[in-house]
Amino acid sequence: MSSPLILLPGDSVPSEYLPSSNSSAPLRLGPGLRLLSQPPSSSSSKTSTGHVLAATQSGILTTDPKRNAVSLLSTPNRRYVPTSNDLVIAQVHHSSPDYFHCLITPQTPQVVLGQLSFEGATKKTRPMLKQGDLVYARVLSTGLGAGAEVELTCVNPATGRAEPGGLGPLTGGMVFDVSTGMAARLMRASSSSAENQESVDGLVVLDELGKKLEKVGGFEIAVGRNGKVWVDCANGGDSAIKATVAIGRCLSAIDEHTLSLADQKKLVTRVLREMKIET
Amino acid sequence: MVGPTTSLTPLSRADGSASYQCPATGANILGSVNAPIELPGRRDALKPEDATVEVFIKPGTAPGGVGERYVEGIIKSMLGRLVLGREKSYARRGIVVTLAIVGGESKPRGDSYLTVLPALLQTSLLALLSASVPLSMTFSATVLGVNTLGEIIREPAPTDAAAATSLHVLAFSSKGHLLLNESRGSFDFDTWERIRQRALTICHGTLSGSPDGDVAMVEDVDGQPLEGVVRETVEDKYHQDYAWKIDAA
Amino acid sequence: MNKEAPLSITERDFILNALRENVRLDGRESDQLRPLSISFGQEYGHVKVKLGKTSLIVRISSEVTKPRDDRPFDGIFTIALELTAMGSPAWDNGRQGDLETYVTNVLDRVVRHSNALDTESLCILKGVSCWSVRADVHITDYDGNLIDAACAGIMAGLQHFRRPDAVVKDGQVIVYGVDERVPVALNITHKPLSITFHTFDEGNRVILDATRKEEQAAEADVIIGMNNAGDVCFLSKFSGSPVDAMVFVTKSTVAQEKVKEINGVIDKALQADLAKRAKGGMLEESRAENDR
Numbered sequence: 001m002s003s004p005l006i007l008l009p010g011d012s013v014p015s016e017y018l019p020s021s022n023s024s025a026p027l028r029l030g031p032g033l034r035l036l037s038q039p040p041s042s043s044s045s046k047t048s049t050g051h052v053l054a055a056t057q058s059g060i061l062t063t064d065p066k067r068n069a070v071s072l073l074s075t076p077n078r079r080y081v082p083t084s085n086d087l088v089i090a091q092v093h094h095s096s097p098d099y100f101h102c103l104i105t106p107q108t109p110q111v112v113l114g115q116l117s118f119e120g121a122t123k124k125t126r127p128m129l130k131q132g133d134l135v136y137a138r139v140l141s142t143g144l145g146a147g148a149e150v151e152l153t154c155v156n157p158a159t160g161r162a163e164p165g166g167l168g169p170l171t172g173g174m175v176f177d178v179s180t181g182m183a184a185r186l187m188r189a190s191s192s193s194a195e196n197q198e199s200v201d202g203l204v205v206l207d208e209l210g211k212k213l214e215k216v217g218g219f220e221i222a223v224g225r226n227g228k229v230w231v232d233c234a235n236g237g238d239s240a241i242k243a244t245v246a247i248g249r250c251l252s253a254i255d256e257h258t259l260s261l262a263d264q265k266k267l268v269t270r271v272l273r274e275m276k277i278e279t
Numbered sequence: 280m281v282g283p284t285t286s287l288t289p290l291s292r293a294d295g296s297a298s299y300q301c302p303a304t305g306a307n308i309l310g311s312v313n314a315p316i317e318l319p320g321r322r323d324a325l326k327p328e329d330a331t332v333e334v335f336i337k338p339g340t341a342p343g344g345v346g347e348r349y350v351e352g353i354i355k356s357m358l359g360r361l362v363l364g365r366e367k368s369y370a371r372r373g374i375v376v377t378l379a380i381v382g383g384e385s386k387p388r389g390d391s392y393l394t395v396l397p398a399l400l401q402t403s404l405l406a407l408l409s410a411s412v413p414l415s416m417t418f419s420a421t422v423l424g425v426n427t428l429g430e431i432i433r434e435p436a437p438t439d440a441a442a443a444t445s446l447h448v449l450a451f452s453s454k455g456h457l458l459l460n461e462s463r464g465s466f467d468f469d470t471w472e473r474i475r476q477r478a479l480t481i482c483h484g485t486l487s488g489s490p491d492g493d494v495a496m497v498e499d500v501d502g503q504p505l506e507g508v509v510r511e512t513v514e515d516k517y518h519q520d521y522a523w524k525i526d527a528a
Numbered sequence: 529m530n531k532e533a534p535l536s537i538t539e540r541d542f543i544l545n546a547l548r549e550n551v552r553l554d555g556r557e558s559d560q561l562r563p564l565s566i567s568f569g570q571e572y573g574h575v576k577v578k579l580g581k582t583s584l585i586v587r588i589s590s591e592v593t594k595p596r597d598d599r600p601f602d603g604i605f606t607i608a609l610e611l612t613a614m615g616s617p618a619w620d621n622g623r624q625g626d627l628e629t630y631v632t633n634v635l636d637r638v639v640r641h642s643n644a645l646d647t648e649s650l651c652i653l654k655g656v657s658c659w660s661v662r663a664d665v666h667i668t669d670y671d672g673n674l675i676d677a678a679c680a681g682i683m684a685g686l687q688h689f690r691r692p693d694a695v696v697k698d699g700q701v702i703v704y705g706v707d708e709r710v711p712v713a714l715n716i717t718h719k720p721l722s723i724t725f726h727t728f729d730e731g732n733r734v735i736l737d738a739t740r741k742e743e744q745a746a747e748a749d750v751i752i753g754m755n756n757a758g759d760v761c762f763l764s765k766f767s768g769s770p771v772d773a774m775v776f777v778t779k780s781t782v783a784q785e786k787v788k789e790i791n792g793v794i795d796k797a798l799q800a801d802l803a804k805r806a807k808g809g810m811l812e813e814s815r816a817e818n819d820r
Contacts, residue, residue: 202523
């Protein structure tokens, strides 16, 4: 993408930018786009030409021909809007007989998490979470219509297991706030296998920290799309706290300034030296 | 003509923010948008299916008063027409727009807000874009004064504005519709038509048709059209924020 | 009522445990300020302050009014601070919260009641007219320690501001425009600043210039207001758990050091701005000569 197409609200998406795959899958629209008109369903060729799309937000147009999807990358500083299947870090506010009422973004209504939506939870074995506890969860549904409640879950409803691993209460460690754009980048960077590429989404910081912190026992990380990153160096012993702080500082520095791959590596080295952590 | 100075997302706490400085009128505005958030204690006043837009104007060197509340009403009703308040997770929520007049001449109390109104509108648009609030389209706004000789002055300085026989604020959508028309003073229809033409040129540039049917954008005395300023500000910010993606490809 | 999101147990515990090891989230020492930058706008008395991620704008303005009946020899000085949704989504527009009342009160005590601005010098004609100086504080980003940042901004603004010259002629007050007569600086008697500390771990850990999360996790706050000479003009321990009296004694020394440091930053910014203005003025003059 040498010259990205940046759209403003009201701009229509030029048809040549739409994925032209002949797959039978329907065209998928990401947030920030809306369909103004579509080709008559009777037409034999199910190509995406003929769709008239308009942007409702500003953003960079991206397409995924494999999934026949088109979406907008919007401003990285925006507020998180819950979307089904997103992984988030929620904070328990209070509990009621059936649900834990949690916060995922400040100044918005609470979301609910079923008391039994944990792996292997029964009425007797369910986790006893109290106010201020953190949970790594998946957005199950955002509801329909105005005023609908957002529901979270820590299990895959089909299998009853915590999928992917790690869903459930987060204990110890520390959470850091990052922008929603940074959270999305970290998510892709930490979920993709490291061997095929040096860096994902221009991020090398996690790999670099992983290598450098091996001596203090490595670290665990959980990224929530709502702009929260949980980090724990449980095996770190004496330098656990310093290492955790160092990771937090690296993440927020990269969030605030655009850093090249080489600069990210330099940053990691510098912060670790400042925190007096052996590498 | 020196164009306005703009920046997108200068603040870190608010969900979206923008600054806008118009060298001609001297207006220097900082705006922020928080959305979608819960508006506490006003549930019955909210529309059940729609988002509520709230606008708050904070003058630089004086307490807010009736004048601010009046302009807030104008901006609120105009933004309300553009915001898609039924989009996902916006219904029953609030979109809080806060505009602070941080620079420029301090206004005497009770003075009209017409000269800074376009800057306030442009700032709120940029801040809404920065917060990624769903909008049906964008707009651009300008202020024009008519002096005693009948000449049109674009974005008059405070002294010119005080001497003008009439002042007009016009806003056009990105599709060219007239969205807002606020005027003060005495003028006739012909003058207003000339004003409208000029304002449209300032906002959208000139579409001059040459004899052989070619239509070309022409940059004239008004320099870059305001519509382009908004687009450029947004594009610059995206190039900066997504440099890791754009440069890599 | 909107509120800042409460801290999670994880954050609260981590901040405390880290402080026990003398580590802060941004890697600072416990007695270290965040990077402070002060700059001035085009108008006199327009100050931009950035303290770490906390940022604010102060604007000083003046107008001629009638003095208060009970103080005919005094001018009027007011500090207006309003928290808007710009500084933090947790703040409501047009509603006064507890934080706003608290910060306004402390600023009033440190700057106004210590008589940093000599209000008698604002009198123009006894009982008839005087200057009313107003300091508006606009919080643009809130990440803790509002009080110290606002205090530095107001003091910098008062030193930077120039009011129009006014004279009394035959019982008539004449105010000269800025282009008619060189505007005059305000009469500053001393330069007080506030320094805020927060205590943790039953008063055993005391840190300076807390961020928003550190403020939320803290047990109590201690504010010391003093000037370069070390004269203490304000002391407060407003709420929270008890603090040992020795903290006030030991931290006063730290506070004085920091007051000097911040005043140094303000002086530097003032001089830089003065130099810039002098240069601009000369350019203006040379251009005027060219015109002739």
